[in-house]
Amino acid sequence: MVGDFRALRTYTVPDRYPIPRKQETLMQLSKAKFITSMDALKGFHQNFLAPKAKKLLRIITHCGIYEYLRMPIGIKNAPSHYQRMINTIFPTELSEGWLIIYIDDIIICSDSWSLHLERLARVLHKVAEVNMKISLQKCNFVFEELKALGHIVSGLSLGIDKNKVAAVLLKPIPQNKRKMMSFLRFARYYRQHLKDFEILAK
Structure with a gap:
């Protein structure tokens, strides 16, 4: 069951909280020797809704009226709200520059094995402290090269995920x-x- 929130979006005041630029994030990742990526399990759904928000997000069906208890995907300010919420959990780590938060993606970067393990322990401690749920199936711990934000990243290179290339080739x-x-x-x-992309795209 999915709610249609298009009408609500029209009356929603935009939340301008910034979400990291993907290209800058990828450049930061490409300089790391060791990388860990974790994904919050159904991240938006880990946020409870305020009583007023529940009323605005009601769904009317032939079986009755239902209310979301947790933040659904598809509402206007969900990404910015979630980014703000998760950033407040890791203020020190973000200011030190080795932790990257891209909405529900948590990425740790380090130049040495021992330092990376220390940083991983710090992040996991905070994750447990706030009772955040992590998807183990989407975790990659201490890799020198891994897939992140649609790219293959390592301390030596930044490449395109081959699955994404295949998806482009299959598009009509x-x-x-x-x-x-x-x-x-x-x-x-x-x-x-893509060489001269902006010129070719005109």
């Missing part, structure tokens, strides 16, 4: 302006790997 040729704009938004994410 756009037949109208709307489909072309959708394709360009998808392709623009990898523009740093």
Whole structure:
């Protein structure tokens, strides 16, 4: 069951809390020798809703009226709210520059094995302290190269995830302006790997 919140989005005041730029995040990752990535398990759903928010997020069905108890995916300010919430858990680690938080992705960067283990322990301690749930299936602990934010990153290189390349190749040729704009938004994410992309995309 999915709620349609398009009307609510129209009346929602935008939350301007910044979400990290992916390209800057990837450049930071590409300089690390050891990387750990963790994913919050159904991250948005770990946030309880205020009583007023529950009323605004009601779903009317033929079986009755239902309310979300936790923050759903698809509401306007969910990403910014979640980014703010998780940033407040790790203020020191973020200020030291070795922890990257991209919404529900938690990424640890280090130049040495021993230092990385220390940092991993610090993060896991805080995760347990606030009772945050982590998806073990999506965790990658202490890798020299791994997949993050749609790229393959290591201390030596920054490459495109082959699965993403395959997805582009399988996409049908756009037949109208709307489909072309959708394709360009998808392709623009990898523009740093595509020579003269901005010229070709005009």
